[in-house]
Each structure stands twice: as C-alpha cells, then as structure tokens.
Amino acid sequence: MAEEASKPIIVLVRPQLGENIGKAARAMLNFGLTEMRIVNPRDGWPNPSAGPAAAGADFVLDQAKIYDTAAEAVADCEHVYATTVRKRGVTKPVVGADGAARLMHANPGRHAVLFGREASGLETEDVALARHILTVPINPEFGSLNLAQAVILVAYEWSRIGRELAEDPTGLVQPTAEEETLPPAPQDELEGLIGHFEKLLEPRGYFLPPSRREATARTLRSVLTKPGWNHLEVRTLRGILSTLEREPRNLD
Secondary structure, eight states, X not given: OHHHHTSOEEEEESOOOHHHHHHHHHHHHHTTOOOEXXXXXXTOSSOTTHHHHHTTOHHHHHTOEEESSHHHHTTTOSXXXXXXXXXXXXXXXXXXXXXXXXHHHHSOSOEEEEEOBTTTBOXXXXXXXXXXXXXXXXXXXXXXXXXXXXXXXXXXXHHHHHHHTTOOTTOOOOOOOSSOOOOBOOHHHHHHHHHHHHHHHGGGTTTOSGGGHHHHHHHHHHXXXXXXXXXXXXXXXXXXXXXXXSOOOOOO
16 A cells, blocks of 8 residues: 555546546556546546557556545645646646656655646646646647646656656566677687688779778778677678678579
C-alpha cells in the first residue's frame, strides 16, 4: 500500500469519450501508474469504448473510481496539480511536468493531477483546487494535446525523475538492443584484414605513386581500425575479399 501511495493519481475531470479514457489508462500503465479517478464522465461509466482503447490496461479501468465533483476526487490528497495552458484568473505557482515530478518524489502525501475535458480543459473552479498549475512548453501556433498525450507526458516525467533519483518503485527498464554486442576482434585478426586489403589493392596500383604509399597505407589502416569490428565482422569482410579474389563464376 505504501508503494501505491507514493504514485500520483490521475484524475480525469468530465472526460467526453470512452476511447480517450482507455488511451489515458494505457499511457498510465506504460509508466507504472495505476490509480485513475474519473469525475462525472459524459457518457457514464463503465464505458464500452474504453476497454479496447486501453490495449491491455484493463486493470487500471477496472479499479477506476467515479466521483461527482473534482473536489471529492482529490479530497484525500495533500498535493494537487491542475494541467492547463491558462491560469484563468487564478494565481498559482506554475511548474513544468519535470518540476511537478520532482515535487511528487520529494514531498510525502498523496499527489493528484487534474486533466480537463477534451474540448475545453479544466474549469476555473477545478483549477482553484490545485496548489500548482502544471503546464509544458508547446508550439504557440498549435497548442493542441489530446488527453492521452497530456497524461503520458506527466507519467513519463514522473517515471524519469524517479529513475534519476533512484527511487522509482515501478521497476521500469530501458528496452535492450536485440543484437548481441560482441567485443572488438583481437589485433591479430584486424592485422589479417588489413593485410588482406593490401594484398588485393597492391597489384591494382592503389598505393601509387610510391612516394605516397606509406601515407596511403596509414590512412587505410585508420579507416579499418576506427569501427572496432568484432571477430564476426572481420570474418565477414575477409570472406568478401576472398570472394573478390576468385575468378568470376559463369552463371549462365
């Protein structure tokens, strides 16, 4: 229970579309958030359109709590953030998503983030509940974020700051590369590759004029040593060179 209490609560205030509620749940679970509260959803609850849009985050939807007002939804929270691009006549400290995330990790108690309806955002009375206004820098020519995008920004920053502070309770991990990383080839294999190139290039006049041979060979060595080939890559290049050495096959 203590671990869950350390996570911010996502509060959707008067959301209009079930699909957006589902997508918000998906965004939350991607970054380890599980507690959703919904205030007076336009189409009632449960909403049959929310589940498919959640794409597997049904757990978040199943335990979502419904409230009549935003004030009731955050009554047990010590820290409330209102996501809005406008202060709407209410003077509050303004923080970005990263700043809010740092406050969430630094201050004990329940933290709740209010998100307004898709068409018009939060009402003035909703913003008045908050201790901070949460906003993000955005293109002034196009300031349109959908509900799930706004949720994922907040959830991601909470997760990122948690990892930075080494106190992230979600155990999130960075996906690893599919390719296995092999160590660089030993020097003797690299020398064999360089020698193989020189053997093929010498009779074709690559190192002419003779006065430039040393510098040209040095540049070739630099090119071949810079990538840090592993032994499989060296073998592949040697195989290519060996193929080029052979007489062309008659493919007719």
